Amino acid sequence: MRTPLAWRNVWHKKVRSLIALCGIAFAILLIFMQLGFYAAARTNATSIYDAFDFDVVVLSPEYIFVAQAADFPRYRLEEVRAVPGVESAVPVWVQLGEWRNPETRDAWDMLALGVEPEQRPFRDPAINNQLPLLFVRDNALSDSLSRPEDGRLEPGINSELQHHRIRIAGRYSMGAGFIAGATLITSRETFLEVFKQASHEQINLGLVKIAPNASPRIIADEIKSRVWPVATALTRADFAKAEQTFWLNTKPVGIMFTTGVLVAFAAGTVILYQVLAAEVQSRLREYATLKALGYNTRFVYEVIVRQALIFSWLGFIPAFFFAFVLYFLLRIEAFIPVRMEPTRVVAVLLLTSTMCLSATFLAIRKLRAADPADLF
Numbered sequence: 001m002r003t004p005l006a007w008r009n010v011w012h013k014k015v016r017s018l019i020a021l022c023g024i025a026f027a028i029l030l031i032f033m034q035l036g037f038y039a040a041a042r043t044n045a046t047s048i049y050d051a052f053d054f055d056v057v058v059l060s061p062e063y064i065f066v067a068q069a070a071d072f073p074r075y076r077l078e079e080v081r082a083v084p085g086v087e088s089a090v091p092v093w094v095q096l097g098e099w100r101n102p103e104t105r106d107a108w109d110m111l112a113l114g115v116e117p118e119q120r121p122f123r124d125p126a127i128n129n130q131l132p133l134l135f136v137r138d139n140a141l142s143d144s145l146s147r148p149e150d151g152r153l154e155p156g157i158n159s160e161l162q163h164h165r166i167r168i169a170g171r172y173s174m175g176a177g178f179i180a181g182a183t184l185i186t187s188r189e190t191f192l193e194v195f196k197q198a199s200h201e202q203i204n205l206g207l208v209k210i211a212p213n214a215s216p217r218i219i220a221d222e223i224k225s226r227v228w229p230v231a232t233a234l235t236r237a238d239f240a241k242a243e244q245t246f247w248l249n250t251k252p253v254g255i256m257f258t259t260g261v262l263v264a265f266a267a268g269t270v271i272l273y274q275v276l277a278a279e280v281q282s283r284l285r286e287y288a289t290l291k292a293l294g295y296n297t298r299f300v301y302e303v304i305v306r307q308a309l310i311f312s313w314l315g316f317i318p319a320f321f322f323a324f325v326l327y328f329l330l331r332i333e334a335f336i337p338v339r340m341e342p343t344r345v346v347a348v349l350l351l352t353s354t355m356c357l358s359a360t361f362l363a364i365r366k367l368r369a370a371d372p373a374d375l376f
Contacts, residue, residue, distance in 0.1 A: 016275075017311075020271065020272075020275040020311060021311065021314055021315050021318075023268075023271040024268055024271055024272055024275075024311055024312060024314075024315035025315035025316075025318045025319045025322075026319075027264050027265075027267045027268030027271060027315075027355075028264075028268060028312075028315055028316055028319035028320075028348065028352055029319040029322050029323055029326075030260065030263075030264035030267070030268075031261055031264045031265060031268070031348050031351055031352075032319060032320070032323035032344070032348055033260075033323060033326065034257050034258075034260035034261040034264060035257075035261060035344055035347065035348065036323070036327055036330075036338040036339075036340075036344070037257045037260075037336075037338065038248075038254060038257040038258065038261070039338065039339075039341070039344065040330075040336050040337050040338040041247060041248060041253050041254060041257060042244050042247075042248060043337045044175070044247070044337065045240075045243045045244045045246070045247040045248065046240045046243050046244065047174065047175045047337070048066055048111070048113075048174065048175075048179070048183065049066075049236075049239065049240065049243065050123075051122055051123060051124065051127070051174045052092070052121055052122060052123065052207055053120075053121060053122055053123040053207065053209065054090075054121075054207035054208055054209060054236060055208060055209055055210045055216045055219075055235070055236055056208040056210060056216055056219055056220045056223060056233050056234065056235055056236070057205060057206065057207060057208065057233065057234055057236070057239050058072075058076070058077070058080055058089070058205070058206030058207075058208060058223060058227065058231050058232070058233050059072070059204070059205055059206070059231065059232060059233075059234070060072045060204070060230075060231060060232075061228075061229060061230075061231070061232050064246075065179075065243065065246055065247075066094055066111065066179055066243075067094075067096040067111065067179045067180070069094050069204040069205065070204070071199075071202040071203060071204050072202065072203065072227075072230050072231040073201060073202060073203075073230060073231075074091055074200070074201050074202065074203045075201070076206070076227045076230060076231050077089040077091060077203075077206050079226045079227060080206060080208060080223050080226070080227065080233075083219060083222050083223055083226065084222075085210050085211045085214035085215075085218075085219050086208055086209075086210055086211075086219060086223075087209045087210060087211055088119075088208070088209045089206050089207070089208050089209075090115075090116070090119045090121045090206070090207040090208075090209075091116065091188075091203040091205070091206060091207075092113060092114065092115055092121065092203065092204060092205040092206070092207060093112075093113070093114030093115075093188065093191050093192075093195075093198055093203060093204055094111070094112070094113055094114070094204040094205065095111075095112050095114075095191070095194075095195045095198060095204075096109055096110070096111055096112075096179065096180060097109075097110050097111075097112050097161050097162045097194065097195065098110070098161070098162055098163075099150060099159065099160070099161050099181070099182075099184070100159045100160040100161075101149065101150060101151035101159070102151045102152065102157050102158065102159040103151045103152065104151065106149065108147075108149050108150050108180075108181050109179070109180040109181060110150070110161060110180050110181065110182060110183070110184050111179050111180040111182070111183045111184070112161060112183070112184045112185075112186060112191060112194065112195070113183060113184070113185045113186070113191075114186050114187065114188050114190070114191025114192070114195075114198070115131070115134075115185060115186075115187065115188065116187070116188050117131035117132060117134045117135055117187055118131075121207050124172065126172060127141070127172045127174075127185070130169075130170040130172065131185075133169040133170050134169070134185070134186060134187035134190070135187065136169065137189065137190060137193075138164070138165055138166055138167055138190055138193075139166075139167055139168075139169040139186070139187070139190065140161075140166050140167070140168060140169065140184050140185060140186045140190065141168070141169065141170045141171065141172055141184070141185040141186075142154070142157075142168045142170075142171050142172075142182065142184060143171075143172065143173070143174050143175065143182035143183045143184065144171045144172065144173045145173055145174060145175040145182065145335045146181055146182030147181035147182060147335065149181060150181045150182050153168055153171070153182065154168060154171065155168050155169055155170055155171065156168065161184065161194050162194050162195060164193060164194040166184070166186075166190075166194070172185070175335060175337070188200070206231075208223070208233070216235040216236065216237075217235055219233075220233040220234060220235045220238075221233075261351075265351060265354075265355055268312075268352075268355045269355045269358050269359050269362075270359075272308060272311060272312065272355060272356060272359035273358075273359040273362045273363055275311060275359075276304060276307065276308055276311075276359055276360060276362075276363035276364075277362070277363045279304075279307065279363075301360075301364055304360055304363065304364050305356075305357070305360050308356040308357070308359055308360040308363075309353070309356055311356065312352045312353065312355060312356035313352070315352070316348070316349060316352050319348075320345065320348075323340065324340050327339060327340055
């Protein structure tokens, strides 16, 4: 029966091994959190548009992101409706406004969405079924995923948006992504009264539904040929990709989390390298004895690799459970849409294994030229 040298080495000095495991687990936890935040950023980038029901979106060529959507003439939607395969084209108004916390009276950003209630432009029936409440002047639907600083946004609450009196008549769940603390849905009439600069004849988005057998890309190209250069058109998939590219590549959000993963990976590699290097240095005579007894260099290397894998995998287990708990708390307390996905678990496990192999490669350099005669 072969002696499990790697396990014996790990547990020979339990306190030092435990401290090393804590450092490695913390580095793996950082990787979990950074990847989770990156995935949440990807989800947040399209959270508002995910709520709308459309196959093709018509927007201004000057569109940057939802809070800077620019506008284009509404009459262009008539040309869109004339395209074969188009079933409907619904206008939407979008503006970022100043919301007053009804309790503290502090001002916070709020993203307002103006719709025509009879059009039912949302994917969630729970939102569409509440839209008739917006026929009452100054009524609005509030986002249940609003941040605490926005105050209580429950039905019956009155406050101000852009210094205009607003009454909350219903609630829904959407989230405002990176734009604001929450969203607010109003009728077109209320929206135009709140935002004086907005116009009935100028819209920010046109949500286009197409026939079941029609091609979104072909119809988007046809719409673009008709409305360009005043407006343009994108399929739902292209629009989502453009939004994610803006937030994850153009803005520093994605770069920050990607850099965080690299830093956590480097930190874990350094910690594991220091542990292994100290282990190798303290056991050079033992490894030399193994060589003198006829064990080849590969066997010695395998012992160190197994030892590194034990450290990394033992550190992975608590990191996984801590990350799972933190993900849950972030969803409940901070409304950050981060979940533990199987693909992320596999990715972190692969990164952990890569981290351990990198540290091993650095730690065994002293053994490569080790001559048993020189070590006694």
